[in-house]
Amino acid sequence: MDFLWTLPGIILVLSVTNSECRPRGRILGGQNSNPAARPYMVSIQFNGIHQCGGLLISNKWVLTAAHCNNDRPEETLRVVLGALSLTKPESYTVNIAVIKKIPHPLYNPDTKHNDLLLLELAEKVTLNPAVKPLAFQTDDTNIPENTQCLVSGWGQMKQTGKKADILQDVLVPVISRDLCNRRDYYDNEITVNMMCAGEKGKDSCEGDSGGPLICNGVAVAIVQGGFRQCGKANKPGIYTRIAPYVSWIMDNMLGKKG
Secondary structure (H helix, E strand, O other), X not given: OOOEEXXXXXXXXXXXXXXXXXXXXXXXXXXXXOOOOOOOEEEEEEOOEEEEEEEEOEOOEEEEOXXXXXXXXXHHEEEEEOOOEOOOOOOOOEXXXXXXXXXXXXXXXXXXXXXXXXXXXXXXXXXXXXXXXXXXXXXXXXXXXXOEEEEEEOOEOOOOOOEOOEOEEEEEEEEOHHHHOOOOXXXXXXXXXXXXXXXXXXXXXXXXXXXXXXXXXXXXXXEEEEOOOOOOOOOXXXXXXXXXXXXXHHHHHOOOOO
């Protein structure tokens, strides 16, 4: 059984039950989500334009991918919560400023190692059925191969074409690290802090990285990157696992680090 505990505004879960790379996010082979079905999903926007997805982990913090940062100043950055459509906001949709960006100190933009970024919101979000954080994995164990996990985003739905206005969902199977590191897959580029998921025709892809990978109802990883051609059987999506970074996340959220 999973053990859930909380600190003020923070939700954690202690366990989860059973080449050429570029940023991902185009949800390939997915379908429209439903209103308030993914209340933890965040649209990260620069100057009003959607750039990346994100995960609401408390009423004051968002977790996303460090490669979404691009050194843009905080004043150009806002997050949108509770959205299904990016062009037709509902009464419960929240648009809020960001006051601090904290990329992981060991993030490597070339290898995408440690590809995580924390965003501190300008104010605490009022939670409602369409806006609420999701528990994330803290027990550093691998998700079993072939586990069906959910990934969502507002990226492009096909190899070519415009980005989705309606949030897209797709189920993708977890690929073992051994298989993902085979020469015909990613040739030993997948570290213990990464994982792979996807299959032919179903994948996250280029466009809006940073959204969460949800397995058994818990956020286990953040969309990182993958092969240029999305949806290839031997080039699944690459994700940054959350559990190895729990201390870094918690220390920053609790103000123990600058």
